[in-house]
Amino acid sequence: MENAMKSLKVFVVVVALQFFLRIQFASAAEINTNEVSSSNAPSWVKVSRVDRVVSRVQRFMEWDLRKVKVVWYSDQKEFQHFHHYDSSVLAVTQKPENTIHLGPRVDNSNFDAVFGHELVHAILFQKYKKSIPNWLEEGLANYASKHGTVDYRWIASQPFVDVKTLGHPFLDSAHSTLSPRYHYQVSTALIQMIASKCNLEELLQLSLGTSLENYLSTTCELDDINASFQTWVKKKNKANS
Numbered sequence: 001m002e003n004a005m006k007s008l009k010v011f012v013v014v015v016a017l018q019f020f021l022r023i024q025f026a027s028a029a030e031i032n033t034n035e036v037s038s039s040n041a042p043s044w045v046k047v048s049r050v051d052r053v054v055s056r057v058q059r060f061m062e063w064d065l066r067k068v069k070v071v072w073y074s075d076q077k078e079f080q081h082f083h084h085y086d087s088s089v090l091a092v093t094q095k096p097e098n099t100i101h102l103g104p105r106v107d108n109s110n111f112d113a114v115f116g117h118e119l120v121h122a123i124l125f126q127k128y129k130k131s132i133p134n135w136l137e138e139g140l141a142n143y144a145s146k147h148g149t150v151d152y153r154w155i156a157s158q159p160f161v162d163v164k165t166l167g168h169p170f171l172d173s174a175h176s177t178l179s180p181r182y183h184y185q186v187s188t189a190l191i192q193m194i195a196s197k198c199n200l201e202e203l204l205q206l207s208l209g210t211s212l213e214n215y216l217s218t219t220c221e222l223d224d225i226n227a228s229f230q231t232w233v234k235k236k237n238k239a240n241s
Contacts, residue, residue, distance in 0.1 A: 031070070038070040044108050053112050057119045060144045062201065063127045065119065069099045072106075079103040085170045088180065093118045095125035116145030131207045135166040136194075139187030143195065150189045152236040158182060163190060163229055164213075193232040194220055 031038040031047055035054045038045075058065055073079035076087065082101060083092045091102045091114050100118045120141035124132050132140060142148050165174060169183035194200065198220035206215050216222045 035065040035067055036070055037067060038072065040072050041070070042072065045111065049112070050115075053116050054119060057116050057123065057144060060201070061120065061123045061127065062205065063123045065123060066098065066126055068119075068122050069097075070115075071099060071101045073101065073103050076104050086180070089170075090114050091118050093121040093125075095121065098122065098126075113145055113147035117141045117147045120144045128204075128207065131210060132212055133164070134168060135163055136187060136190060136212065138169060138184050139189070139191035142184065142188040143191045143200075148184070148188065150185055150192060150236075152189065152233055152240055155182075155185055155189060156233050156237040160226075160230060162226055164225060189233065189236075190225075190229060193229060194222065196232075197222060 028040045029043050029045060031041045031045065031050055033047060033051060033054070035058075036050055054065060073082070079101070080087060080089075083089055085092070089103065090105055090110070091100065093100050100115070100122065102115070102118075106114050118141075121137070124137060124140070161175060161178070163186060166172060166178075166183055166186065167174065169180035172178070172183065175183075191200070194203070194216070203212065203215055203219055206212075206219065216225060222228050
């Protein structure tokens, strides 16, 4: 009887361990492609989906991505402790380390847009270095990844600042009173305006090794970016009213 009880306990432990391992395996997957590696991706992230997002972004940016490591976080506090920004952040890219960090609020519904946005940041560092000014980088990442929309009515209601002085949405000490939303919205609106004036892909190719700003006047006929932007916002706000 005692031996039978011991055998039963061993059986229960083995079954429980197998169940735990199955759960762990089901909740995480390894992704390893020419462009992306991740050891802890959620099970719903398939290689084919990753490849589709990577291909779309690479095609737009005309660049073969040097392999990036993608790290997933299941705990919001751990994720915020890593990036030190506020809770609105969904993902961050560590450019020099060539890593992308995706927080727990990146899910099946927003993965393509968020991941694509971060891939653009990685490519901008790999291909352009500092050629793309800070005030355009977030907008370009949104534009290329089709991430988010611009609320022109909201922008029109905000105080106007010299857009060329805008920095990183969370590190812009010169505009500490402006919300990160303002930075993202204005930067994306600026890219939409530029794309309406000239071919954005050609503009990016011209900017290799030099600043994109050098070509806004000659290629896009945007002599005064601030005046043009104010006119653009008024036009778009009126059209959407």
